[in-house]
Each structure stands twice: as structure tokens, then as C-alpha cells.
Amino acid sequence: MTQTELYFISGSPPCWSVMLALEFKGVGYEPRRLDNAKREQKSPAYLKISPRGQVPVLINGGTTVCETLAVLSYLDAAYPEPRLFGTDPGDTARIWQAICECDGNLRDTVGEISRPLFRGKGREFTDQITDAAAKVRNELALIEASLSKAPWIAGDNLSAADLVVYPVMMQLERAAAREEEAELELAIYPFGENFANIDVWRREIEKLPGYQNAYPPHWK
Ligand SMILES: N[C@@H](CCC(=O)N[C@@H](CS)C(=O)NCC(=O)O)C(=O)O
Structure with a gap:
């Protein structure tokens, strides 16, 4: 059997996307956790x-793949079922569009909120967080x-788009939950009160088999 290894940092959204994809496809792997604090x-x-x-970074047999989207694409080619990137051109386009929209409009903006809040520096970065929260x-x-x-x-099927967007949403939720200590009212957390459909969607993802295996170890 081909040996699969995944190098990851706990809580990294891109790593979480790949772990969810491995679980979704039922591909067993050796997790290789790296400690960001020790660089x-x-x-x-x-x-x-x-x-x-x-x-x-995914290593699968003799193949080493860096970059989240390259890894997801590689996994879909190597382990075609269930599909991550759709089966017809329209689906494939919608999936890539949603991924590009997340990477272009959401990921970095969420980082502008989460970085200071995770470091307990929310009050020093009120303007940055407030501006980012509006976007x-x-x-x-x-x-x-x-x-x-x-x-x-x-669309109608779970795809790579869900696995890319979900960890970014969870990073946002975890950060926004700290709004009170920074004396902010971001109107994001909890999702259930602000974005009911997103809340339903995230709970569906959380029912997936293997979801717990992919959950960031240091969040448990
Ligand atoms: N475009 C890359 C970005 C990966 C990335 O930003 N990884 C972060 C973790 S979320 C990382 O490795 N940070 C550690 C560092 O840069 O030292 C991808 O999608 O794989």
C-alpha cells in the first residue's frame, strides 16, 4: 500500500482543508505535526x-505536493471517489469560483481579525478588526x-469548496468569540444568531465521518 504522510501545523486552515479531504476520501495517512512555536x-x-x-505538504509514495489546492487536486486525481472537483464542467467551474472567492476575499481578511484577537491584542487593533469585520x-x-x-x-454536493471555506470560517468563529475581551461587537459570532444558513452548513460538515480526526489537536 502507498504510504501517505501529511506535514501540518495544528489550527492551520489550509492543513485542515487537506485533512478533511483525506478523511472524505477515506485515505489513511501518517500525520506529521510541526510545532510552529519551535519554528x-x-x-x-x-x-x-x-x-x-x-x-x-503531502507525501504520497514518491510524490511530494506543496500548496493546498495542488494537494486537493492531486488527491482528486489519485483517489477519484468521492469527487472533490465535480463531474461536469458547470460544477467544476462553480467549485473553483467559490475557492477563488474564498482565497481572494475572505481568507486574508479573516486573518486581519484573527491574528490580533488570538494574540490578545484586540484593543490595539480595533480599527483593523472593525474594517475587516465589515468586509x-x-x-x-x-x-x-x-x-x-x-x-x-x-451547489448540491459537498466539494473542495466546502473543505476550503470551512476551516476559514472556523478560524473566524474562534476569533470572533473573543470579541468581548476586546470590547468589540462584530455581529459575526455566534453564526447561529447572525448567519443561520452558514450555521446549518457547518453542522453538516461536522457530521462527516472522520471529522473528529481532522479537528485541530490543540483546539480539542
Ligand atoms: N499558499 C499556501 C499557503 C500555506 C500557508 O500559509 N501555510 C502557513 C500555515 S496556515 C504556514 O506554513 N505558516 C508557517 C510559516 O510560514 O512559517 C498553501 O495554500 O499551501
Whole structure:
């Protein structure tokens, strides 16, 4: 059997996306956790695997793949069922569109909220967080509207789009839950009160087999 290894940092949304994909496809793997606090991803040994010292990296037999979307695409080619990128051109386009929209409009903006809040520096970055929260609410409203028409991010079936968007949403939720200590009112958390369809969608993801295996170890 082909040996599969995944280098990851706990809580990293891109790593979580890949772990969810591995679980969704039922691909067993050896988790190789790197400690960000010790900068293990910058060790000489790891830089030989990932020259930028980043995660996730998947090693599958003789193939090493860096970059989340490349890993997801590789997994879909190597383990075709269930499909991550759709079966007809329209589905494939919708999935990539949703991924590009997440990467272009949501991921970095969520980082502007989560970085200071996770570091307990919310009060020092009130303006940055407030501005980012307004942009994020606009994006969430678009996703909320789309989820009123179809159960998954890119239509009727779970796809790579869900697995890319979900960890970013969870990073946002975890950060927004700290709004009180920073004396902020972001109108994001809890999702159930602000974005009901997103809340239903995230609970469906959380029912997936293997979901717990992919959950960030240091969040447990
Ligand atoms: N474009 C890359 C970005 C990966 C990325 O930003 N990884 C972060 C964790 S979320 C990382 O490795 N950070 C550690 C570092 O850069 O030292 C991908 O999607 O794989």
C-alpha cells in the first residue's frame, strides 16, 4: 500500500482543508505535526521537503505536493471517489469560483481579525478588526444567500469548496468569540444568531465521518 504522510501545523486552515479531504476520501495517512512555536517548519530537514518552510505538504509514495489546492487536486486525481472537483464542467467551474472567492476575499481578511484577537491584542487593533469585520460580513452575506438555495458552498454536493471555506470560517468563529475581551461587537459570532444558513452548513460538515480526526489537536 502507498504510504501517505501529511506535514501540518495544528489550527492551520489550509492543513485542515487537506485533512478533511483525506478523511472524505477515506485515505489513511501518517500525520506529521510541526510545532510552529519551535519554528520546526523552518528546520533544514523540513526545508528540503518544503523550500518555503510552509505547510501543508503531502507525501504520497514518491510524490511530494506543496500548496493546498495542488494537494486537493492531486488527491482528486489519485483517489477519484468521492469527487472533490465535480463531474461536469458547470460544477467544476462553480467549485473553483467559490475557492477563488474564498482565497481572494475572505481568507486574508479573516486573518486581519484573527491574528490580533488570538494574540490578545484586540484593543490595539480595533480599527483593523472593525474594517475587516465589515468586509467579512459582506462575504458571509453572499455565502448565506447562496446557502439558502443549495446545501453546499458550490451547489448540491459537498466539494473542495466546502473543505476550503470551512476551516476559514472556523478560524473566524474562534476569533470572533473573543470579541468581548476586546470590547468589540462584530455581529459575526455566534453564526447561529447572525448567519443561520452558514450555521446549518457547518453542522453538516461536522457530521462527516472522520471529522473528529481532522479537528485541530490543540483546539480539542
Ligand atoms: N499558499 C499556501 C499557503 C500555506 C500557508 O500559509 N501555510 C502557513 C500555515 S496556515 C504556514 O506554513 N505558516 C508557517 C510559516 O510560514 O512559517 C498553501 O495554500 O499551501
